[in-house]
Amino acid sequence: xxxxxxxxxxxxxxxxxxxxxxxxxxxxxxxxxxxxxxxxxxxxxxxxxxxxxxxxxxxxxxxxxxxxxxxxxxxxxxxxxxxxxxxxxxxxxxxxxxxxxxxxxxxxxxxxxxxxxxxxxxxxxxxxxxxxxxxxxxxxxxxxxxxxxxxxxxxxxxxxxxxxxxxxxxxxxxxxxxxxxxxxxxxxxxxxxxxxxxxxxxxxxxxxxxxxxxxxxxxxxxxxxxxxxxxxxxxxxxxxxxxxxxxxxxxxxxxxxxxxxxxxxxxxxxxxxxxxxxxxxxxxxxxxxxxxxxxxxxxxxxxxxxxxxxxxxxxxxxxxxxxxxxxxxxxxxxxxxxxxxxxxxxxxxx
Amino acid sequence: xxxxxxxxxxxxxxxxxxxxxxxxxxxxxxxxxxxxxxxxxxxxxxxxxxxxxxxxxxxxxxxxxxxxxxxxxxxxxxxxxxxxxxxxxxxxxxxxxxxxxxxxxxxxxxxxxxxxxxxxxxxxxxxxxxxxxxxxxxxxxxxxxxxxxxxxxxxxxxxxxxxxxxxxxxxxxxxxxxxxxxxxxxxxxxxxxxxxxxxxxxxxxxxxxxxxxxxxxxxxxxxxxxxxxxxxxxxxxxxxxxxxxxxxxxxxxxxxxxxxxxxxxxxxxxxxxxxxxxxxxxxxxxxxxxxxxxxxxxxxxxxxxxxxxxxxxxxxxxxxxxxxxxxxxxxxxxxxxxxxxxxxxxx
Numbered sequence: 001x002x003x004x005x006x007x008x009x010x011x012x013x014x015x016x017x018x019x020x021x022x023x024x025x026x027x028x029x030x031x032x033x034x035x036x037x038x039x040x041x042x043x044x045x046x047x048x049x050x051x052x053x054x055x056x057x058x059x060x061x062x063x064x065x066x067x068x069x070x071x072x073x074x075x076x077x078x079x080x081x082x083x084x085x086x087x088x089x090x091x092x093x094x095x096x097x098x099x100x101x102x103x104x105x106x107x108x109x110x111x112x113x114x115x116x117x118x119x120x121x122x123x124x125x126x127x128x129x130x131x132x133x134x135x136x137x138x139x140x141x142x143x144x145x146x147x148x149x150x151x152x153x154x155x156x157x158x159x160x161x162x163x164x165x166x167x168x169x170x171x172x173x174x175x176x177x178x179x180x181x182x183x184x185x186x187x188x189x190x191x192x193x194x195x196x197x198x199x200x201x202x203x204x205x206x207x208x209x210x211x212x213x214x215x216x217x218x219x220x221x222x223x224x225x226x227x228x229x230x231x232x233x234x235x236x237x238x239x240x241x242x243x244x245x246x247x248x249x250x251x252x253x254x255x256x257x258x259x260x261x262x263x264x265x266x267x268x269x270x271x272x273x274x275x276x277x278x279x280x281x282x283x284x285x286x287x288x289x290x291x292x293x294x295x296x297x298x299x300x301x302x303x304x305x306x307x308x309x310x311x312x313x314x315x316x317x318x319x320x321x322x323x324x325x326x327x328x329x330x331x332x333x334x335x336x337x338x339x340x341x342x343x344x345x346x347x348x349x350x
Numbered sequence: 351x352x353x354x355x356x357x358x359x360x361x362x363x364x365x366x367x368x369x370x371x372x373x374x375x376x377x378x379x380x381x382x383x384x385x386x387x388x389x390x391x392x393x394x395x396x397x398x399x400x401x402x403x404x405x406x407x408x409x410x411x412x413x414x415x416x417x418x419x420x421x422x423x424x425x426x427x428x429x430x431x432x433x434x435x436x437x438x439x440x441x442x443x444x445x446x447x448x449x450x451x452x453x454x455x456x457x458x459x460x461x462x463x464x465x466x467x468x469x470x471x472x473x474x475x476x477x478x479x480x481x482x483x484x485x486x487x488x489x490x491x492x493x494x495x496x497x498x499x500x501x502x503x504x505x506x507x508x509x510x511x512x513x514x515x516x517x518x519x520x521x522x523x524x525x526x527x528x529x530x531x532x533x534x535x536x537x538x539x540x541x542x543x544x545x546x547x548x549x550x551x552x553x554x555x556x557x558x559x560x561x562x563x564x565x566x567x568x569x570x571x572x573x574x575x576x577x578x579x580x581x582x583x584x585x586x587x588x589x590x591x592x593x594x595x596x597x598x599x600x601x602x603x604x605x606x607x608x609x610x611x612x613x614x615x616x617x618x619x620x621x622x623x624x625x626x627x628x629x630x631x632x633x634x635x636x637x638x639x640x641x642x643x644x645x646x647x648x649x650x651x652x653x654x655x656x657x658x659x660x661x662x663x664x665x666x667x668x669x670x671x672x673x674x675x676x677x678x679x680x681x682x683x684x685x686x687x688x689x690x691x692x693x694x695x696x697x
Contacts (some may be wrong), residue, residue: 054547161635191400191574196618196629203628218548221577221621225629262552264577266622267604272560274553278503279517295549 003081005212006043006066006099006180010075012036013061017284033284035061037236038075041214043180046206048213050227050244052220052259056283058236059216063184066214067101097127100178104185106165110157116143116168117153123175142171145208146201163194167201174205180212187222199226220263224248232256235283235291238310239320246315253319254296290322298323360431362535362568363389363412368425370407372417377640381407381417383592384425386666391431391535394562394569396579396600398615399589402636405572406458408589409538412570413453414438414445429453431535450480454529456539460521464513470524471509477531496527501557519550523557530561536568543578555582576615577622580604585672588612591647592639594666598673608675608685610654646678653688654679 014032023030036058043049053059064070066077068084076083079099084092103109110119117139124135140150146167157165166186173181183202187195203226205211215226223230223244230247232240232255240253251257261275278295281287287294293303302322310318311325368385371378382404389395399405407417414437416423427437432452434440440448449455457463464473474493479485484492497505500523513521522542529537539558543551559582562569573579579586580600587597588611596609607613616622617630634651644663649655659678666674670682679686 054549192576192615193400193618193630193632196620197631199620200628200631219620220548221619225620225623225625258549262548263621264551264555264575264581266577266616266619267580267601270555270559270581272556272563274549274556276549277553279519279550280547 004042005045005080006041006214007078007081008039008041008066008075009078011039011041011062011065011072011077012074013058013065013070014073031284034236034286035283036065036072039231039233039236039238041066041231043212043214045179045212046210047228048206048215048226050223050230051214051216051233052218052223052230053233054218054280056235056280057233058283059218059233060184061236062233063101063182063214063216067099067182068096097176098178099180099182100173100176102166102169102173102181102183102186105189106157106162106169107189109169110165110172112157115154115156116148116160116171119157119168120153120172120175123172127176138175142174145174145205146171161194162190163197166190166198170198170201170205174209178211180214182214182216184216185218186215188217188219195222202226220248220259232259235281235286237291237320238318239292240317241310242315242317246317250315252313252315252317252324253292253321254298254323255292256319258295258297290320360391361388362391362393362429362431363387364426364428364430365412366426366428368408368411368423368427370404370411370417370421370423372421374640376638378422379639380592380642381421381639382411383639383642385589385592385594386425387587387594387597389536389568389570392562392566392568393585394559394571394583396583396586397570397572397589398574398576398579398586400574400636402591402639403589404592404639405589406540409540409570409572410455412437412536412538413449413455414440429536447481450477450532450534452534453536453538454532454534456522456525456529456537456542458541459545460518460525461513461545463525464521466513468512469509470511470513470516474509474524474527474531477528481532483532492531496531497524499530499561500524500527501553502527517550518546519553522546522550522554526554526557526561530565530567533565534567536570537562538570538572540572541574542571544574551578558582576619588615591636591642593647593664593676595648595676596674597666598670602670602673606670606685608669608673608680609648609677610652610685611648613685614653646676654686 013036014034016030016032019030039062041049051059051062061070065072079095084095087095120139120142121135124138129135139153143150143153187198190198217223227244229242230244231238234255240251240256251260258275276295281294289305290303290308293299300322308320308322308325310320313319313324365385365387368382370382372381385408397405411423412427423438428435429452434448471493474496475489478489478492493509494505497509502508502520502523543554546554571579571582583600586600586603587594590611596612603612607616614630614632620629623629632651637647645661646659646664649659662678664676666676669675669680
């Protein structure tokens with residue numbers, strides 16, 4: 001089997017809280033927030049991995065770890081099977097350029113005083129392109145790739161709409177010649193018609209340039225459209241992962257089922273009950289056992305004490321849920337057209 | 351039913367030719383331009399539009415609110431069931447009687463709609479006691495009842511909290527409790543779930559819908575998200591550039607849209623289009639809302655645009671039962687498909 005483009009193994013990021021006076025006296029270890037906890041992730045060349053989760057699930061921290069904007073507490077990120085930290089400097093430089101980023105808010109991620117041409121050109125200069133003419137030509141080419149005429153290189157971000165700015169951000173990411181783009185909620189701030197334009201652009205660039213994406217989003221409809229495989233995060237841990245088709249057709253984890261049930265679907269008349277009750281627990285003090293047990297409609301005694309491991313279930317999926325542990329995968333579960341809804345007796349609100 | 355008489359025959363809300371003009375250096379910005387709509391008792395109406403379509407300005411005007419003190423608001427906003435002929439000309443004292451008891455608002459961002467230095471319980475109590483409502487022990491009991499009703503966990507202790515101790519979902523529940531405190535006949539919810547995670551959005555929509563059914567309240571749900579609106583609302587109004595371009599029952603609107611903008615929006619939704627098809631892109635961007643004439647505002651971006659569209663003054667026309675559209679080319683039977691020439695220029 002070939003080496004994946006990017007592989008994260010046992011990736012964790014823990015942020016310690018300041019020690020309280022009592023902990024200081026007792027020389028106790030400070031409490032930590034486990035923003036990302038033991039996450040494995042594999043990105044194959046030219047494919048899209050979707051990362052989905054709520055606020056506080058650690059999805060943005062995971063993205064920052066993949067980009068090496070954060071140093072992991074544990075685990076490693078390999079590109080072509082090599083860790084840039086251990087590679088020779090020139091090779092490390094190239095490996096870093098292989099992974100680029102597109103951020104959520106196009107209004108704050110571009111320098112308002114730089115023309116979009118110079119914003120893109122800067123990346124080329126850093127990349128060692130010394131000839132001014134060469135850079136100019138490449139800027140024009142990149143702008144064209146995202147659907148702008150070359151003359152727009154003299155425009156400032158302020159003259160562009162949100163969608164236009166996001167296209168500039170994409171062109172800037174492309175300037176480094178990446179093989180993988182980590183996109184953190186790249187279409188969340190955009191109106192639906194503009195969002196469509198940017199999503200189409202992502203898909204077209206993938207076909208043309210054989211790009212891989214790690215697409216971080218809270219929007220399942222977007223993921224269903226763009227992702228080949230999906231990682232579902234809850235409180236920093238992977239609760240379900242696997243091929244997107246199987247996951248959307250028959251999610252195995254109650255949390256994924258809840259997300260799919262809760263996502264507003266066009267024209268599906270909704271009931272007055274909700275997919276789950278309760279709110280996201282405090283990530284700084286997650287529940288014992290399965291962290292989802294406080295909201296899970298299928299909670300069992302074992303869930304309150306023992307954390308389930310990711311186990312293979314039907315359809316090539318892996319889920320961390322006691323419903324699947326110890327039993328053979330239930331083929332019915334994977335072919336079920338509609339995810340299981342909570343017991344109708346559950347009250348609409350907590 | 352409660353003390354409200356569900357007078358189904360009378361309209362709850364009757365808006366006629368509402369115009370909101372915000373003065374600017376380049377002329378008056380017509381944030382709402384000729385909006386007319388009616389709402390029956392207990393009905394749920396969705397208002398959908400993209401950024402800058404005028405949906406928020408319109409809904410605030412339903413409460414007699416104007417975006418800036420310099421803005422001019424014309425037209426009429428009547429609440430026939432309450433013998434209010436025009437909210438826009440009510441003196442402030444009468445307006446205050448209307449707010450809360452007749453019409454209440456759920457603003458978009460719950461983080462900024464509560465007073466950060468007052469306890470949750472006090473803020474709900476204030477809404478309960480307004481306009482001669484119960485105070486003291488009776489008031490406190492009513493506060494608890496309301497917080498239970500909106501599903502706030504452990505309200506007995508949480509009402510002593512300050513807003514910063516609440517999550518977004520809990521804040522939105524509190525704001526909803528304040529909105530229903532005086533049992534209004536109409537709730538105007540402006541993007542009530544936009545700032546929330548999908549599971550919490552689901553809970554808040556479930557809550558709004560169950561309260562609406564239990565109390566028989568009319569509900570206007572403003573959202574940029576056609577999926578959300580289509581799940582909750584009986585009828586949907588689509589706004590573009592300050593105008594309603596199409597208004598129909600939800601199923602009708604989704605199945606047979608009679609305005610090219612609505613059709614384009616439906617084609618742009620990632621969840622509604624098969625994966626192997628490209629999402630629809632609407633070329634161009636919405637017009638500046640200054641000095642626009644009576645002709646179609648969507649024409650420059652429209653796949654059905656003809657020369658005649660540039661001179662034809664638009665108005666909402668009937669294109670079916672309870673179905674109106676501003677498109678010149680829409681008929682009761684159909685909305686034409688774009689000719690190949692148009693498709694080329696669109697891509």
